[in-house]
Amino acid sequence: MADRVAAVAPVGGGALPVPCRPARPVPILIQHGSEDDLIPPASAQAARDAWATINGCSGAPGGDGPACQRWSDCRGGAVVEYC
Numbered sequence: 787m788a789d790r791v792a793a794v795a796p797v798g799g800g801a802l803p804v805p806c807r808p809a810r811p812v813p814i815l816i817q818h819g820s821e822d823d824l825i826p827p828a829s830a831q832a833a834r835d836a837w838a839t840i841n842g843c844s845g846a847p848g849g850d851g852p853a854c855q856r857w858s859d860c861r862g863g864a865v866v867e868y869c
Contacts, residue, residue: 788812798822800829802836811841811864818868834868841866 788808795815814837818830834855838847842861847868849855854869 796833798825798830799833800825801832806836806840808840811860811862813864814841814866816866816868831868834866837866 788810793813797817799816816830816834818827820827838857841864843857843859843866845859847855847857857866860866
């Protein structure tokens with residue numbers, strides 16, 4: 787649905803259950819609690835890594851401290867941020 791949404795911001799997200807091939811890079815903000823006992827943080831980190839690949843991000847992430855990581859060097863300016 788990349789042609790219908792400007793960006794996405796899941797809360798408590800996990801790994802992508804199906805292959806995702808959007809028509810254009812989609813900015814994403816993934817928010818996930820480190821104490822979540824339903825969806826492990828490692829699953830949310832897998833989603834973060836998948837979106838960085840999907841959006842063609844390169845280089846190491848920057849961030850706003852140790853809790854957030856941000857890839858801003860992505861195709862089409864589609865930032866991937868994980869907190």
